[in-house]
Every structure is written in structure tokens, then in C-alpha cells.
Amino acid sequence: MREALEQDLRAVLNGALNMLGTVERMLPVAADILLHGQQERLGEIQAIDREVDAQEAQIEAECLRIIALYQPVARDLRMVALILKSLSDIERMGDYAVHVAEDGVELAQAPALKKYVNLDRMLQRLTEMSQNLRTALADRDVTRAEATVEMDDEVDALYEQVQRELVTYMLEDPRNISKALTLMRVGRSLERIGDHMENVSERVRYWVTGDRTVLNH
Numbered sequence: 001m002r003e004a005l006e007q008d009l010r011a012v013l014n015g016a017l018n019m020l021g022t023v024e025r026m027l028p029v030a031a032d033i034l035l036h037g038q039q040e041r042l043g044e045i046q047a048i049d050r051e052v053d054a055q056e057a058q059i060e061a062e063c064l065r066i067i068a069l070y071q072p073v074a075r076d077l078r079m080v081a082l083i084l085k086s087l088s089d090i091e092r093m094g095d096y097a098v099h100v101a102e103d104g105v106e107l108a109q110a111p112a113l114k115k116y117v118n119l120d121r122m123l124q125r126l127t128e129m130s131q132n133l134r135t136a137l138a139d140r141d142v143t144r145a146e147a148t149v150e151m152d153d154e155v156d157a158l159y160e161q162v163q164r165e166l167v168t169y170m171l172e173d174p175r176n177i178s179k180a181l182t183l184m185r186v187g188r189s190l191e192r193i194g195d196h197m198e199n200v201s202e203r204v205r206y207w208v209t210g211d212r213t214v215l216n217h
Helices: 002-036 039-070 074-107 117-139 142-172 174-209
Strands: none
Touching: 002 039, 002 074, 002 117, 039 074, 074 174, 117 142, 117 174, 142 174
């Protein structure tokens, strides 16, 4: 029984890691659409998002089966709870990546307002955060999870910088308002992806140690 439970727990954790990896695949596609005007890739990112949705449904069903079949306790139960709670965060990350791509298609219809340097940096940091988070989950590494939370502070700072710059563009020329508002929405979507990764990271300590203390950042 114990061996079967451990095997099923490994399977759902690997499923969650794969789902996070699927979302990670969406980020460079969103970047290509936003930063390089590759509008033809929109269908590709939408298809990957459907994969994420299917993975969510499958892993959720498997977690519920584990609870019903084994009635896990202690760390085993905390792990299933971590995965169940984190599925919606990971799924929302995929949705926001699609929003970025859709806004990128809209922005590509006219000349760029400016070089999207900070948005590019945000995308790079989010990719690093995702890689870090996957390792933290795979290795049950609380320290790495805390580092992921700290990385989100940089994403937040870049987001605030983007917002300030865009307000300046709007004040300088009202013709920039529509495009600037779309770029603000892109920045907000990227910031939200970071927040959802932070949510997952903050659950790692409780899973590993049973300590409910919120990570400091």
C-alpha cells in the first residue's frame, strides 16, 4: 500500500512539474509575438494553453483519487494539497501568457511605441523563476522556493517602472494612449504570472516542514 501511494504521489508531482514546464514553453512564444511581431505564432500558444487545461483536469482527478483511495496524512496529504491548490495558479499563468500574445498581435498592427526592454526583462525573469520553482518542487528545496519569491520582487519592480514610463508617454502625446494602455495590460499580465509562481513557491515550506510561516520577501 505504501509503495503504491508513493508511486502515485511521484506521478502527480511529475504531472504538476510537467504542467509548469508546459507553461514555461509558452513564455518564449509570447515573447516572439510581443517583441518580434511574430503574429503567426498565436495559434501555437493557444494550442499549448489547451494542453495546460487538459493537464490540470487530469492531475486534479488523480489527486482526488489518491485522497479517496489512500486517505493520506501528514506530509503526503500536504503534498496533495500543495498540488491541488497550485493547479489553478499554474493554469492562470498559461491564461496570462495567452493574453500577452493576444495583446502582442494587437500591438504589431502599428509601429512600436518604444523598445520593450523592461517587458523583455520581465519575460526573462519569469522564465528563470519557473525553472527555479520546478527545481524547488522536484527537490523539496525550501531555500530555492524562497529564492523564487525574492525573484518576483524584481518582476514587480520592472512592472512599476513600465507603468511609470507609459504614463509619461501618454502625458506627452494623447495619440499614445491606446497603445500605452495595451502595454500596461501586458505588463500587468506578466506581473500576475509572477504572482501565481510566488503563490506556489510559498506553499513549499508548509509541504516540506509542516510550518505555515509565510516566506519573507
